[in-house]
Amino acid sequence: MTPVHILLVEDNEGDIVLTLEAFKDGKLKNSIQVVRDGEEALQYLHQQGPYLNATLPDIILLDINLPRMDGKEVLLYIKSHDQFKLIPVVVLTTSSSEKDISDVYASFANCYITKPVDFEKFTKVIRSIEEFWISIVQLPVKK
Amino acid sequence: MKRPIIKIILPFSIACILIAGAVFMYSYWKQVQGRNVIFAMERVLDEIYPIEITESRLSAEAYHYAATGETHNLTAFSEHKTKLLNYVKNLESSPVNHLFDPEMSEVINETQLWISQLESIAAKPFYNDSAQLFQYLRSPYYTDLRTSVFDKYNQLAKNIITARENYLHRLNRLTTINMVGFIGLLVITILVLVFAYRLNAARIRQLYQLQIQQKEREFEVAFHHAPIGKVIVDRQGYCTRVNKSLCELLDYNEETLTKKRFADLTTPAEYQKDLNVISMLIQGNIKTHEREKQLINSHGDAIWVQQSMAFVSHEDGSPHQLIVQLKDITAEKESLRRLQDSNIELEQFAYTASHDLKEPLRMVDGFMKLLEKNYGDRLDETGRKYVHFATDGARRMNILLEDLLSYSRATRTSGEMETVDMNEMMNDICQLYQPMLEQKQATLSWDTLPSVSIQPAALRTVLQNLISNALKYQKENAAPQVSITAMEAGAFWKIVVADNGIGIRPEFFDKIFVIFKRLHGKTEYEGSGIGLATCKRLVEKWGGRIGVSSEEGVGSSFCFTIPKKSVS
Structure with a gap:
């Protein structure tokens, strides 16, 4: 079975560690690539710069508060791109603001999740993402 | 004569x-x-x-x-x-x-x-x-x-x-x-x-004329020297008479202004609204009408005014002239806007502060948990106790931030007004609390409750806060009994949430609704002191009132009111 490719767009080092930690005990074999801002994320998707040999991800975990190009802009770019728009985007963020939620869905995010403060709950959330988006959902075949 | x-x-x-x-x-x-x-x-x-x-x-x-x-x-x-x-x-x-x-x-x-x-x-x-x-x-x-x-x-x-x-x-x-x-x-x-007889008739006529002249002079003085703008509009829509205040307000001289049509003093959209009002006045549905609107002055700038319109009719009741009074409310509007801005800023601040505080809090909690998980075997008893204090502190701070968020949201949320069947809402809430009710062996009951026109989320928050307080503040090992009743009180529905809990001393009746005010130590009953403050804000926002009556050791009754006819 080919490993699932996950792209984590996150600038907070702590969150990166916590997310990776939560994925580490997962049932599925996966490879997680981390990019730290919106521009890097686009470079990664376009296989530019340092990401020449990057594999197109099966799922993207996207934070909203990013330096330079923020998460909403990245989302809008992905969802208006012919090829990338098929990739499910899970917005994973600290914000629970109604405006953020409606903005993000309006830009065709596949789901919106507020990161719980409690680490156990956070781990559970990551597990659910993994379970739902990777083992339950049937994703389109990559070309 | x-x-x-x-x-x-x-x-x-x-x-x-x-x-x-x-x-x-x-x-x-x-x-x-x-x-x-x-x-x-x-x-x-x-x-x-x-x-x-x-x-x-x-x-x-x-x-x-x-x-x-x-x-x-x-x-x-x-x-x-x-x-x-x-x-x-x-x-x-x-x-x-x-x-x-x-x-x-x-x-x-x-x-x-x-x-x-x-x-x-x-x-x-x-x-x-x-x-x-x-x-x-x-x-x-x-x-x-x-x-x-x-x-x-x-x-x-x-x-x-x-x-x-x-x-x-x-x-x-x-x-x-x-x-x-x-x-x-x-x-x-x-x-x-x-x-x-003819002499007298002439004299009476003359006296009448004098009286009319006197009235006219009085009107002239009252009209011209009024501190608010006044204009008389004829049936063709022209401003036949204007006073000094209006000239100053719009920065026109009297001669120019009296050659203008009333429609020229405002925007077409505003004038359309005026026409609707005028047709209502002509039909006699209303005698006078007041509204806020914008005028356009000689420089093309918009000025906010409070406008009051009324018709002067002929003896047969047909409209003769329109009297319009225009009060400059730019200053009021401006201060209201500033107040609203500062309120919004304050709420925004509370919102972002509590939000941004969550980010580092998640780090504290997350890494403490990781520390415990990955390095727990290398810590002694004291070390693990310290970790516990840290995670417990983070947990409590999280509750505090959550409540603070909901408090700041209490007046910001702008949900649609809906007709809510409170019985259905109580069914939902009861299901939500089912595990807790079973665990505490509590009973939650309610009478036939009314349907009310309200923002559902606001009502739900108030009910949940009051019910969870009723379940929380209980004597040890007691089976909580919470009942909800409704009664009519004039133009309002009065909803009472009563419990058999520990009760509150009368001197605290007011204090409990103040934010961060708590009557108990953290070890007795946990809480942020924000729940009732949130309820108060929500109830007052929909135009109701909230209060409590209680006997210590017997129970408390929280009652709040909902207008039968929604205010907004």
Whole structure:
């Protein structure tokens, strides 16, 4: 079975560690690539710069508060791109603001999740993402 | 036209009427009197002819008796004599005999003299000597006397007839004069009264005009010097009159402004709204209308005003002019806007602060948990206790931030008003609390509750806060009983959430609704002190009130109200 490719767009080092930690005990074999801002994320998707040999991800975990190009802009770019728009985007963020939620869905995010403060709950959330988006959902075949 | 003229007109016309009355009475009296005199004269005339006849017969009886000595002639003589004396007496007592002196007196005297002559004839019997009788009868004394008596009678009758004619003539003349005077006086009175009436009407008209002018001046002052802008709009939509304040407000001079249409002073959209209001005013659905709107001044800038509109109607109720009052509320609008801005900023601050605080908090919690998980075996008992304190602190801070967020959201949320069946909402909430109810062996019950028009999320937050407080603040090992009832209170529904919990002392009734105010230590009952403050904000936002009544150790009843008709 080919490993699932996950792209984590996150600038907070702590969150990166916590997310990776939560994925580490997962049932599925996966490879997680981390990019730290919106521009890097686009470079990664376009296989530019340092990401020449990057594999197109099966799922993207996207934070909203990013330096330079923020998460909403990245989302809008992905969802208006012919090829990338098929990739499910899970917005994973600290914000629970109604405006953020409606903005993000309006830009065709596949789901919106507020990161719980409690680490156990956070781990559970990551597990659910993994379970739902990777083992339950049937994703389109990559070309 | 001076008042004194009016003043003398009434006495004058009364005097005229009195004089006319007097003239009429005088004329009537003269008529009656005159008629009496004429009757008296006619009676005298009526007496004179019988006197002549009676006197002739008396003479005849006297001669017969003197010639024959027949006693029946003597008896007849006496009868006629008495008759004649009666007539004479009547003449003497006639009210008009003084008018015909000396003829009347002479007639009377001579008649009496004649009677005595005849008496002497009757007393002197000439039975055997008729020649002596005839001689006597032919004596010049006797014949003269006889002729004279009859002449006197004729003269008197003639005089009386003439006098009667004259008198009648005079009486008629007098009556005519009196009537002319009477009618003349009446005509004068009527003319004077008509004149007075017209004079008075003119005066009243003048006074009325003065009053109108006074009112007009008062209006002018009130209109022109009012501190708010005023404009009168005619049926063609032109601003016929404007006041100083409006000119200043819009920075036009009066002349320019009065040439403008009312529509020119505002935006087309605003004017469309005005037209709707005007049609409502014309239909008479409303008498006046107030609203906030924007005017455009001479520089093209928008100015916020409070506008009040009303129609001045004709007597038949049809609209005549539109009076519009315009109060500059730019300053109020500005300060309101600033206040709203600062409120929004404050809420935004509370929101972002609590949000941004969550980020580092997640790091503390996450890495403490990782520390415990990955390095727990290398920590001793004390080390693990420290980790526990840190994660517990993070957990409590998380609750605090959550509550703070919901408090700041309490007035920011702008959900749609919906008709909410509270019974259904309670079913939902009951399901949500089912695990906790089972764990605490609690009962949650409710009466038939009303349907209310409200933002569902707000009502749900209030109910959940009150119910979870009721379940939380309980005596140890007690089975909580929470009941929800509703009753009508005027224009409001009153909802009561009652419990059998620990209760609250009266001195804390107000304090519990203040943010961060807590009555218990963290070890007894955990909480942030924000829940009831959030409830208060929400209830007040929908126009209701919230309060508590309680007895310590017995239980508490929280009641809040919901307007039956939604305020917004």
